[in-house]
Amino acid sequence: MFPVDVEAHICALADKVASCAVAGVDHKVLSEAIVAFVEKKPGAELSVPIPMLEKHARSLASYMRPRHYVLLESGGMPLNRAAKADYVRLAEMVKTEVGILRAKGKWDRA
Numbered sequence: 534m535f536p537v538d539v540e541a542h543i544c545a546l547a548d549k550v551a552s553c554a555v556a557g558v559d560h561k562v563l564s565e566a567i568v569a570f571v572e573k574k575p576g577a578e579l580s581v582p583i584p585m586l587e588k589h590a591r592s593l594a595s596y597m598r599p600r601h602y603v604l605l606e607s608g609g610m611p612l613n614r615a616a617k618a619d620y621v622r623l624a625e626m627v628k629t630e631v632g633i634l635r636a637k638g639k640w641d642r643a
Contacts, residue, residue, distance in 0.1 A: 534567075534597050542593055543569060543586065549577045552610050554618035555599060556627045561641035568627045569599035570618075572610040601640075603630055 536555045543553040551574040560566040571586065583602055590598045603626070611622035634640035 539567060539569065539593065539597050539599065542597075543571060543589070543599075546586075546589060547574075549574055549585075551575065551577075551607060552618065554610065554620065554623055556620065556623050558627055558631050560600070562643045563600075566600040566640075567598070568601045568603060568630060570603045570605055570610065570623055570626070572605040573607050575607040577607075601630065601634065603627075 536557075539555045540553045544550055550571055552572045553569060555567050555569045557565045558568055569586070571582075582604055586599075586602050611619040611626070613619040613621075631640055
């Protein structure tokens, strides 16, 4: 699985999504699963955002679909010095996010 393929697919929602970055995370059932960080486009309203993103992702192969989405406000995507997604910072953010999901019993399941 190439992260850029998943990111490009989600960014195809160009009227609502400014940028997207994905990160793989250990998963007890799937070995690894994807978390997508989706930044809203300035002024765009993501009405019922998660179901819309999940529906859009159905055209991806099942192993490429994000298991969880983190919605970021416009300008909320962490960037590195080259103005690209900062995957080091995203890795820290995903650990926190998945920790919360695991505590609620919503991550390591089929």
